[in-house]
Amino acid sequence: MGLNELSISELRRSLRAQEIRPQEIIDDIYSRIDEIEDKVGSFITITRDNAYKSAEGVGKTIKEGHIAGIPIAIKDNLCTKGILTTCASKMLYNFVPPYESTVTKRLSEQGYILIGKTNLDEFAMGSSTENSAFHVTRNPWDLGRVSGGSSGGSATAVAAGECAAAIGSDTGGSIRQPASFCGVVGLKPTYGRVSRYGLVAFASSLDQIGPITKNVTDAAIMLNAIAGHDPLDSTSAAVNVPDFTEALGKEIKGLKIGIPTEYFTEGMDREVEDSVHSAIKRLETLGANVVEISLPHTGYAVAAYYILATAEASSNLARFDGVKYGFRAEGKNLLDMYRNTRTEGFGVEVKRRIMLGTYVLSAGYYEAYYRKSEQVRTLIKQDFDNAFKEVDVIITPTSPTVAFKIGEKTSDLLQMYLSDIFTISVNLAGLPAISIPCGFTNSNLPIGLQIIGRHFDEETILKAAYAYEQGAQWHLRRPDL
Numbered sequence: 032m033g034l035n036e037l038s039i040s041e042l043r044r045s046l047r048a049q050e051i052r053p054q055e056i057i058d059d060i061y062s063r064i065d066e067i068e069d070k071v072g073s074f075i076t077i078t079r080d081n082a083y084k085s086a087e088g089v090g091k092t093i094k095e096g097h098i099a100g101i102p103i104a105i106k107d108n109l110c111t112k113g114i115l116t117t118c119a120s121k122m123l124y125n126f127v128p129p130y131e132s133t134v135t136k137r138l139s140e141q142g143y144i145l146i147g148k149t150n151l152d153e154f155a156m157g158s159s160t161e162n163s164a165f166h167v168t169r170n171p172w173d174l175g176r177v178s179g180g181s182s183g184g185s186a187t188a189v190a191a192g193e194c195a196a197a198i199g200s201d202t203g204g205s206i207r208q209p210a211s212f213c214g215v216v217g218l219k220p221t222y223g224r225v226s227r228y229g230l231v232a233f234a235s236s237l238d239q240i241g242p243i244t245k246n247v248t249d250a251a252i253m254l255n256a257i258a259g260h261d262p263l264d265s266t267s268a269a270v271n272v273p274d275f276t277e278a279l280g281k282e283i284k285g286l287k288i289g290i291p292t293e294y295f296t297e298g299m300d301r302e303v304e305d306s307v308h309s310a311i312k313r314l315e316t317l318g319a320n321v322v323e324i325s326l327p328h329t330g331y332a333v334a335a336y337y338i339l340a341t342a343e344a345s346s347n348l349a350r351f352d353g354v355k356y357g358f359r360a361e362g363k364n365l366l367d368m369y370r371n372t373r374t375e376g377f378g379v380e381v382k383r384r385i386m387l388g389t390y391v392l393s394a395g396y397y398e399a400y401y402r403k404s405e406q407v408r409t410l411i412k413q414d415f416d417n418a419f420k421e422v423d424v425i426i427t428p429t430s431p432t433v434a435f436k437i438g439e440k441t442s443d444l445l446q447m448y449l450s451d452i453f454t455i456s457v458n459l460a461g462l463p464a465i466s467i468p469c470g471f472t473n474s475n476l477p478i479g480l481q482i483i484g485r486h487f488d489e490e491t492i493l494k495a496a497y498a499y500e501q502g503a504q505w506h507l508r509r510p511d512l
């Protein structure tokens with residue numbers, strides 16, 4: 032087995048014992064990338080020279096650092112100083128940021144090794160990574176299927192052994208859904224837990240950065256590395272950051288698990304439903320108490336999300352005008368140049384969302400759509416607040432289906448949008464949630480289980496996820512590429 036197959040905690044153990052050197056890890060990572068990258072397409076930019084250079088410097092940090100010498104991939108919507116950051120858009124095809132995002136800065140200070148920048152749906156808008164301006168990322172379990180999205184490149188890179196862990200961003204499910212489709216672990220922290228400084232904004236009130244890893248322990252290690260207040264992000268929360276690994280291995284006897292009836296409706300794959308039910312049973316045998324709960328406004332979540340997310344996106348993306356960054360088209364005058372730049376620089380999904388967003392914010396429709404959706408958002412949050420008076424965590428499938436075929440949903444947008452029906456409410460309410468593997472279909476496609484927690488209570492979801500993972504061991508299966 033190559034070193035590229037190992038998890039963060041395994042690599043860390045061997046590094047600390049001086050059985051291996053960071054350079055050897057990187058050798059194995061890049062030989063894996065050379066072997067399979069043409070098939071899967073996880074990356075937009077590969078930072079090989081940079082990686083070897085960083086490896087030389089990590090020596091001293093290995094003893095204390097949690098991620099020193101660990102090969103990590105970063106979604107290409109986090110700014111990395113001096114390294115191309117495209118958001119998978121023609122608009123930023125040549126954009127080299129002059130500054131570093133807080134998350135990558137923290138990882139750097141702790142000695143991580145950047146392997147490359149991963150593919151995504153353009154500006155993180157999508158559920159399949161088919162909206163990238165560059166190429167699709169294929170699912171390592173079945174190359175004819177999507178990797179999920181928008182952090183499809185990050186999820187595939189982890190599942191296929193092209194890095195030990197990766198960073199993604201999640202606005203409506205973009206960490207959890209691709210993690211579920213690729214059979215790996217994806218954690219969306221509480222809104223405010225991780226600084227968004229240097230993350231190219233999609234919908235600022237929903238966006239959150241988090242890890243995609245091979246197992247739950249690594250998710251806790253990564254969260255330790257990136258969490259915490261940041262004066263550069265006014266929405267980052269000044270709350271205490273515990274050592275998340277301490278939650279692992281604790282008993283879950285007496286843990287109250289809520290199962291929302293609204294999440295088990297028609298339209299769900301049979302095999303997904305069965306696997307999720309078996310996972311819940313397994314948690315019951317570990318001593319958890321399972322109760323049915325109701326989240327009555329669930330049915331409005333997708334509609335409210337697509338109004339709020341597009342409204343915020345239309346405002347955030349106004350800055351891409353051909354003047355400040357990246358791509359610039361020709362024009363007869365200034366207005367013409369703006370128009371041509373935005374027409375040619377953005378892909379169709381991004382343009383669709385900007386138009387929808389400006390529409391719902393326009394004077395005549397603001398009250399009817401934007402304001403109403405904000406009210407719905409409050410109701411959805413209240414549903415969760417009420418549920419969490421009774422239960423400690425809420426369990427649902429991550430997605431109603433397993434990875435779908437490439438091209439299957441590109442012409443049916445509603446179907447594509449419904450792919451996030453189980454993840455979107457969590458962003459609207461600002462809650463933390465994790466997706467972990469909970470089984471495979473007969474055709475060997477991974478299925479994901481979502482565990483949702485109270486605000487800033489990542490510890491309890493990690494504890495429950497770890498307890499399940501220990502017995503189930505689905506996370507040890509790897510795709511055969």
Ligand code: GLN
Nearest residue numbers: 155157201202203204205
């Ligand atoms: N798939 C959802 C969307 O298209 C969520 C994207 C995300 O979380 N970045 O908006």
